[in-house]
Amino acid sequence: MSFLIDRRQSSKQKSLVNRQRFMRRYRKQIRQAVAENLRARSITNTQSGEKISIPARDLREPIFHHGRGGRVTRVFPGNEKFVSGDRFPRPQGGGGGGGGPGSSDSGEGMDDFVFQISQQEFLDALFEDMELPNLTKRQLSGVEEFKRVKAGFSREGTPSNISIIRSMRSATARRIALGASKRRELRELEEQLAALPDSEDTLPARKKLEERIDQLREQLARIPFLDDFDIQYHRHSKEPLPRSKAVMFCLMDVSGSMDQATKDLAKRFFILLYLFLSRNYEKTDVVFIRHHTSAKEVDEEEFFYSRETGGTVVSSALELMNTIIEARYPVSEWNIYGAQASDGDNWPEDAQRCVTQISRLLPLTQYYAYIEITDQGDKPLWETYLDIQQHHPESFAMQHIKGPEDIYPVFHELFRKQTT
């Protein structure tokens, strides 16, 4: 007695829960690995997941087992040259003749446990307990776009929406239901007919049966293959689409005082911000503005790697940002985020203009973050911004970054979940 069952369509994700348990247990290690992996990523690479490596000894499941020592005799196959009594030095390490059942599962010398996490898991680990400030503000405002979504089936609709499978299925069901009793009778009559001997005295009976059979066949043939009410249509309904577009402005000082190391630090900060935004919004634009004495909109490559020299006029960048917002990113449609990285240098004469520009900017943006990458004390720009921050603590934030190890904590600090 055997049964064959096709399980291929059943759920494949039986181990999903166990995998999540694993991720949960090693959250700390995974977060650490994720933070380290950030260095190598390009700013807009959000497609790929990440390889995570955890020291194997952290995941050991200990059991009682024998250590080395004592008298052990083991049997091996493939003897070509030994005779009993032969002696040879004990091989070092686990391999060869010395490796026995006990020594292989001690777990020592094993490499790190490396595995791949998906992009989603990567970002989850990265942005755990963080949130975008003021996220809700513009999502609640007027909704204008709609998305067509499938919403079951209906009896009415346009021919282009006919669901063939559903229609054919109900047609088949109808044909079976309508013809069942007739077919049954037909079958019985045919059997009776076949049972009757082919002779003169059964002729009337056979004639009668044949007539009835013909009648039934005709009736069966009259059942339509496809009827009007078999036809079913896909139904669609419109769902309002919450607007979720964001634009992120990356502003960076590229004057002579910013060396490549400082730019790298800034880049990493921008990567984080980009990843974070693209997680919260369906569409995220990035605008790169670099400046020395004058500002210019550039692409990513140029933004991070071109060399410039000269003095520093911060307000030029802020002004350009204002211009771009006006031209391309109407505030009613876009959530605007600004991130500025600088070593803090600025012309003293520029301070007042900066304040003017940023005061114009802040009402337009959701959040504006300034990071100062310097290991010295407060620089001129910091002093300028300090005043602004006191006036707009909800939408303006500033932090110091000294080295690579600060980036993630600072970012974490800027976007910490507000518990109130």
Place this chain on the structure above:
Amino acid sequence: MKKRKPICTSSDWNFEILQDYEREIARIAEKFKLDTYPNQIEIINSEQMMDAYASAGMPVNYHHWSFGKHFINIENNYRRGYMGLAYEIVINSNPCIAYLMEENTSTMQALVIAHACFGHNSFFKNNYLFRTWTDAGSIIDYLVFAKNFISECEERYGTDEVEVLLDSCHALMNQGVDRYKRPYPISVEEEKRRQREREEILQQQVNELWKTIPVKAGDDAKDKTVRFPKEPQENLLYFIEKNAPLLEPWQREIVRIVRKVAQYMYPQRQTKIMNEGWACFWHFHILHELYREGLVNDGFMLEFFQHHTNVIYQPSFDSPHFNGLNPYTLGFGMMQDLKRICENPTAEDKRWFPDIAGSPWLDTLHFAMRDFKDESFILQFLSPRLIRELKLFAVLDDEQHDYLEVAAIHDEDGYQAIRETLAESYNISQHDPNIQVYSVNVRGDRSLTLRHEQHNGRPLEPESTTEVLKHLHRLWGFDVHLQSVVSSLGKATVKQHYDCPEASDPEDDLI
């Protein structure tokens, strides 16, 4: 015999072909007196196969991170092409569930049906260890119960709480089985179960550990101190379940679940060689029978031989591919050899196996399958001829010397020694250290003392032992000690000493 039409000539399969193969194989299996549970053959894809792997081959299992780790590992290796997946997984249940991969060719499916659904299946149903220790009819139900119970506990007491408990239980899983005590006969099992339950309730009321009422003055407590447990206990999880003072009832139930699963798995660990050997022997003979009847063609057989030889390939000890003795090779070799001894015994066979040489082979094989485990099977049936074929040799590794010595090779003097050594190495108590509950300090600090009896002077591996003791300490709730002893002439000498929590000055405790 009149040749019949081959069932299938292409490598693609469909359900009709599988059914045809299954029917024909079942017919042949019956001819060979293979007594099986009903088969439930399930076709799954590779991803589901990895799922099945990860939960220890069980179709349902409770959730635990270690299964997730296992899964990730398998997934990695499979995706990178380091390993292929097994063609099948078969579960000791009634009906016997066998998972077949959809990627298998039609030849493979036939091979796997013969191997798993008739080979392993009949082994599960008839081998004495499985008959004694596992209850194939109820295992799936029990696992469903266990899964639901554990997820209920997770909801009620928190996932972390349950997880650490399972961690601790898993660490002691190998020490959580009964080895010698036979369960009660099935017929009165229900009655006995109820009785045991009553006993447990009684026992809880008079739990030795809780009898802390001070004795009256005048009684000499020391003289009356009853040793607890009265005899050493080998099943640590059982001991914990019944006696750990601080566990909640739900925790005891989880300990019990892990213990039950360990017990269910235990026969499989003891019959690896026989089980695989038996299954390989039968797929080999059943498929040959199909060929003889003309139900499969030459192409089928060529593909079959390729898979078969891959499975039973044994690299030599000095080959880079060597990874221990291949249980398939040894098992299949021994089963084939048994048949040969029965059918064409040589003078040597008659001397070594006077009782089976020349006997009807089918009966002898069934006898060997039913009443042995790996250790006794090898001890009884490994023939000098097979030792020569595999060129087996034994190496003695004694820590007293800085060299290894070849103790025996495949010659007249060595056969017996190799047979004994090999059999001994399949004795589970060689693998798992012999650790038992030695005593509980009932009147004092309630500390638990375990003893490890060293065998051939083999010590415990210190690092993992310390870790496992932490788990044991979590379950027991009070101090835990472990002594590794060497007994000679009834006197035990402590060689290693572990404490959890660690003693302030461990040097003092070394004897």
